[in-house]
Amino acid sequence: MSYLDDVFGLKDVTAVVTGGAGVLPKAMAGFLAKAGAKVSVWGRGTSHPVSDAVEQLRREAAAVGVDAVIDGQTVDTGDETAVSDALRRTEAAIGLPNLLINGVGGNKGKSAFVDIDTDVFREVVEMNLLAGLVIPTKVFARVWVDRGVTASIINLASMTSYLPLSGVWAYGAAKSATLNLTYATAKEFAANGIRVNAIAPGFFVGNQNKALLIANEATGELTARGQAIIDHTPYGRFGTIGDLEGTTLFLASPRASGFVTGVCVPVDGGYLIDNI
Numbered sequence: 001m002s003y004l005d006d007v008f009g010l011k012d013v014t015a016v017v018t019g020g021a022g023v024l025p026k027a028m029a030g031f032l033a034k035a036g037a038k039v040s041v042w043g044r045g046t047s048h049p050v051s052d053a054v055e056q057l058r059r060e061a062a063a064v065g066v067d068a069v070i071d072g073q074t075v076d077t078g079d080e081t082a083v084s085d086a087l088r089r090t091e092a093a094i095g096l097p098n099l100l101i102n103g104v105g106g107n108k109g110k111s112a113f114v115d116i117d118t119d120v121f122r123e124v125v126e127m128n129l130l131a132g133l134v135i136p137t138k139v140f141a142r143v144w145v146d147r148g149v150t151a152s153i154i155n156l157a158s159m160t161s162y163l164p165l166s167g168v169w170a171y172g173a174a175k176s177a178t179l180n181l182t183y184a185t186a187k188e189f190a191a192n193g194i195r196v197n198a199i200a201p202g203f204f205v206g207n208q209n210k211a212l213l214i215a216n217e218a219t220g221e222l223t224a225r226g227q228a229i230i231d232h233t234p235y236g237r238f239g240t241i242g243d244l245e246g247t248t249l250f251l252a253s254p255r256a257s258g259f260v261t262g263v264c265v266p267v268d269g270g271y272l273i274d275n276i
């Protein structure tokens with residue numbers, strides 16, 4: 001085994017990636033699989049079928065010579081009983097997970113504050129905060145604590161975790177809470193050997209934010225908001241999937257980041273440090 005395999009290889013990691021058929025979580029699942037982890041992709045199976053994601057990830061791992069063990073589970077992570085059941089099925093399929101990537105989340109449109117649709121607000125908070133963090137974290141940590149398992153969690157924060165983005169009120173409220181709960185649960189679970197960290201991607205074109213950023217997919221023309229984001233990003237571009245690779249492997253590897261907990265790593269081309 002090479003030195004790099006030893007430090008960053010994930011052969012002892014069994015991961016669940018929620019929202020794993022979505023753009024960023026699927027890419028993160030792929031990095032883990034290529035580094036030797038067993039991976040279970042969890043998704044609702046509504047807009048993005050889980051089986052398609054599993055097939056794609058197996059093909060991509062095979063292309064770099066890895067015979068990856070990849071499972072898929074259809075589950076609504078906002079349903080606590082369903083999450084417990086899916087965890088049991090995952091354990092039976094590939095063993096007990098020791099890494100949870102909370103990838104479920106996303107935004108729905110934007111509005112002036114006085115025009116907030118409170119049903120949509122509730123839906124977005126529930127998606128990002130309950131389905132996207134609290135319920136899977138609670139269910140997995142309960143099992144890990146009871147069985148004395150050393151494990152880790154990676155949450156998906158956002159630029160709006162730090163400072164509000166205009167018009168996306170519920171998304172901002174939920175993502176700032178994601179950062180708060182990353183810190184809070186890192187402290188809560190440290191005594192159990194469970195690390196909790198987050199990645200705050202800058203602006204990557206995903207399913208849930210495409211309409212806010214891209215005016216015309218054929219020409220690549222940006223919306224005014226998309227252009228304003230590029231103008232505010234010192235690297236002058238949106239993120240691309242590969243930008244998340246090293247940070248994902250670092251936080252996933254107990255050898256590389258075993259003493260790292262309660263941090264959020266921005267992967268944002270400098271967006272957060274742009275002032276004048």
Ligand SMILES: NC(=O)c1ccc[n+]([C@@H]2O[C@H](COP(=O)([O-])OP(=O)(O)OC[C@H]3O[C@@H](n4cnc5c(N)ncnc54)[C@H](O)[C@@H]3O)[C@@H](O)[C@H]2O)c1
Pocket residue numbers: 018019020021022023024025042043044045046047048075076077078102103104105106107127131132156157158159200201202203204205206207208209
């Ligand atoms: N794309 C970006 O620029 C960006 C930036 C910062 C943070 N993020 C965060 O990264 C995560 C992934 O974003 P993305 O852009 O890849 O979005 P995406 O919509 O492509 O992926 C999210 C996936 O979660 C699934 N999902 C939603 N609710 C679910 C539920 N209750 N149960 C199971 N699955 C459910 C969706 O079906 C989708 O497949 C989100 O938390 C998002 O907030 C994205």
